[in-house]
Amino acid sequence: MWMWVNGELRDAADARVSVLDHGLTVGDGIFETVRTTGGRPFALTRHLDRLTRSARGLGLPDPDLDEVRRACAAVIEANPMELGRLRITYTGGLSPLGSDRGNDGPSLVVALGEATRRPDTTAVITVPWTRNERGALAGLKTTSYAENVVALARAHAQGASEALFGNTVGQLCEGTGSNVFVVLDGQLHTPPVASGCLAGITRALAVEWCGALETELHLDVLGHAEEIFLTSTLRDVQAVHRVDGRELPGGPGPVTAKAMRVFEERAGNDLDP
Numbered sequence: 001m002w003m004w005v006n007g008e009l010r011d012a013a014d015a016r017v018s019v020l021d022h023g024l025t026v027g028d029g030i031f032e033t034v035r036t037t038g039g040r041p042f043a044l045t046r047h048l049d050r051l052t053r054s055a056r057g058l059g060l061p062d063p064d065l066d067e068v069r070r071a072c073a074a075v076i077e078a079n080p081m082e083l084g085r086l087r088i089t090y091t092g093g094l095s096p097l098g099s100d101r102g103n104d105g106p107s108l109v110v111a112l113g114e115a116t117r118r119p120d121t122t123a124v125i126t127v128p129w130t131r132n133e134r135g136a137l138a139g140l141k142t143t144s145y146a147e148n149v150v151a152l153a154r155a156h157a158q159g160a161s162e163a164l165f166g167n168t169v170g171q172l173c174e175g176t177g178s179n180v181f182v183v184l185d186g187q188l189h190t191p192p193v194a195s196g197c198l199a200g201i202t203r204a205l206a207v208e209w210c211g212a213l214e215t216e217l218h219l220d221v222l223g224h225a226e227e228i229f230l231t232s233t234l235r236d237v238q239a240v241h242r243v244d245g246r247e248l249p250g251g252p253g254p255v256t257a258k259a260m261r262v263f264e265e266r267a268g269n270d271l272d273p
Contacts, residue, residue, distance in 0.1 A: 001079055001111070001112070002075060002079055003015040003075065003110065003111040003112075004072075004075050004110040004111075005017065005107075005108075005109050009074055009078060015111075017091075020094055020096075021091055021092075021095070022091055022094075022095040022102070023089065023091025023092060023143050024091075025095070025097060026092075026099055027143050028058070028060075028095070028099075028143075029092060029143035030051060030054040030055055030058055030089075030090050030091075030140065031087060031141060031142075032050065032051050032088045032141065033086065033087055033088075033233050033234070034047050034085075034086040034233065035083075035085070035115070036083070036084035036085075036086050036112065037083055037084075038082060039077070039080060040271055041072060042233075042267060043201050043271075044069070046201045046272075046273070048065050048068060050201065051063055051088060051090065051141075052065070053140075054141050057137075057139070058137075058140060060090065060092060060106055061105070061106060063090050063106070063108065068088060068090075068110070071108065071110040072086060072088065075110045075112050076112060079112045081112070083117065084112045084113065084114060085113050085233075087110070087111050087113070088108075088109075088110050089107075089108070089110075089111075089143065090106055091106060091107045091109075092106060092107075093105050093106045093107045115234055118234060119238070120251065120260070121238065121240065121241040121251055122162065122238055122239070122240060122241070123159060123161065123242040124160050124161070124162045124163065124175070124228075124230070124243050125158050125160045125162075125164070126164050126166070126222065126244055127151045127154060127164070129147065129150075129151060130166055130167055131165045131166070131167045131174065131195075131196040131197070132167070133171075133173070133194065133195055133196030134168070138196045139193055139199060140198075151165070155176075160242070162176060162178055162230060163175060167196045170218055170219055171191065172191050172195070172221055172222065173191055173197050174197035174200075175230060178200070178232040178235060179191075179197060179198070179200040179203035179230065179232065180228065180231075181228070181229050181259075182217065182221055182222070182225035182228050183225060183226045183255045183256070184225060186255065187213060188212040188213065188259070189212060189214075189217060190206075190207060190214060191215070191217055192215070194216075200233075202231040202232055202235070202237075202263075203231050205263065205267070205273060206231050206237060206259060206263060209259075209262050209263060210259045210263070222243045223243075223246060227239070227240075227248065227252075227253035229252070229260075236263055236267070237256065237259045239251065239252035239256045
């Protein structure tokens with residue numbers, strides 16, 4: 001595997017950042033995950049726009065998007081694969097121990113790993129921990145992911161692939177790495193960004209292409225929604241057949257099946273929507 005590390009391609013065995021990088025010591029960093037198919041990235045412009053928004057929210061310098069694009073192209077070319085997970089990581093760089101940043105500037109790492117197509121349906125659980133919709137990191141895609149690691153491990157232990165969070169006021173928010181949609185009376189809904197969820201790229205496209213409403217929803221909506229599905233870069237649109245102990249009827253319901261079909265068609269016709 002070849003990776004881009006601070007300005008050059010390096011073999012994975014020789015790819016290094018300092019152990020004093022602020023992304024490692026305190027989680028001071030941001031990232032994007034981009035799907036590649038046949039060596040072509042999907043929705044890269046939207047991902048890079050969000051990378052800049054996350055950098056500004058964290059107080060990092062704006063990333064040089066021309067360099068990031070060059071890095072992505074170089075890594076994709078150096079690692080041919082049919083379906084890939086392109087990871088762009090941008091951190092506070094070499095810094096003293098503690099929360100203060102150093103003066104050496106940010107680190108940029110781009111890597112690509114193989115991915116597999118997700119099943120059409122999956123199981124999810126809810127967890128007792130909350131997203132803080134008023135926190136300093138709300139809505140930012142940061143490398144401070146330990147909370148997600150803990151929640152996802154619980155999901156896996158219970159035979160599920162994702163864990164869903166409420167926020168501090170009991171509203172449905174998001175998954176550890178996905179956004180959530182529900183169908184109520186035949187209408188598609190998803191929590192608004194104000195709930196504390198990440199403004200997912202696939203989420204935004206699903207809202208636009210499938211006519212979803214952004215609605216404040218209590219967490220207990222999962223107990224009576226007619227259909228539920230997840231969206232993310234590598235899931236696209238994925239139906240939920242079980243949430244906690246509740247089995248949803250059949251496979252993807254009609255609204256979910258339509259969303260899956262529309263997303264696949266629209267994404268196939270425009271790789272940078």
